[in-house]
Amino acid sequence: MKNRSTKFLFVAAVLGVSFLSIAAFVLFDAFFLEPHWISVSHVSIHNPRLAAALKGLKIVQISDLHLQGRLGFKEETLIRRVNRLHPDLIFITGDLVEAEAAAPLVARLFRRLKPRLWSYGVLGNSDKVFLRGGDFSERWKRAGLSLIGGRSLKMKLGEKPFWLAGIDFPGYGNYDVEAELDFIFNKIDSSDPVIFLSYSPDLAPGLAARGADLILSGDTHGGQVSFPGWSRLFQKLGRSRFIRGLYHLGKTSLYVNRGIATKEVPIRFLCPPEITVFTFIN
Secondary structure: OHHHHHHHHHHHHHHHHHHHHHHHHHHHHHHHHHHHOOEEEEEEEEOHHHHHHHOOOOEEEEOOOOEOOOOOHHHHHHHHHHHHOOOOEEEEEOOOEOOHHHHHHHHHHHHHOOOOOEEEEEOOHHHHHHOOOOHHHHHHHHHOEEEOEOEEEEEEOOOOEEEEEEEOOOOOOOOOHHHHHHHHHHOOOOOOOEEEEEOOHHHHHHHHHOOOOEEEEOOOHHHOEOOOOHHHHHHHOOOOOOOOEEEEEOOEEEEEOOOOOOOOOOOOEOOOOEEEEEEEEO
16 A cells, blocks of 8 residues: 555656646747747748749748837847848738837848848738838838838739739728728739738738739737647637638638737747748749
8 A cells, every 4th residue: 555655656746747847848938939939931832823923033021020129139030040041022011110119120120131122011000009100111111121001013023023012900090991902903913913911811811802812911920829729719819710821712822920029928839930931833
């Protein structure tokens, strides 16, 4: 009987220590390690229209920087890793700032990013809250970032032309989103492929119906954590059904970037920050 009690206590102690060790590692990973561990995802888009216009070019997407007081360790890592990829174009899909005084940091960051051609972006809901006045867009343009929300731009970098268009987060705008999208697409030649930057992935079905070939979005931060059943819970919490990664809506591809920063809760688990690299194939 004594031996059984001893064995039971020993097994309980081992299990207890193991549980505490695992819990400690998970907490360390979620709060300290993974939020700063920027990963690079390579995504191939199978689309003959886009391949004809962009084959051989390298497009990089980043999202949700939420810059505040300074360019810290994470931002320095982001700059190094993006530049090592030697992108042709950089697209950023919203939430660049999380403080009113952070607009100059965006210019400072994009001066140090070195795409071969240029950087384009749209604004997110945090940007709508914290950015005051319109002069920041001109300062950012001088630093190498052009905002394309509400606009479309015809580009020819390869054999065929394509259109780049975008829409900012519409939640704080006093306009009809559907009318805004119609206005943007009415200026686009439907015979050419379209890459559309939309901060909110929830606009994807309407964008696909209007003929977008590739939609790049952010906002969700990938859910910040990943475990079985989290996708359903994420939707029940009122968030998007498009959480992270690649989705197909008919012939349209949607990619939801996991973002760089965190929001509300400063944790990540099995959902590291992300730089996405796109290549296009037939």
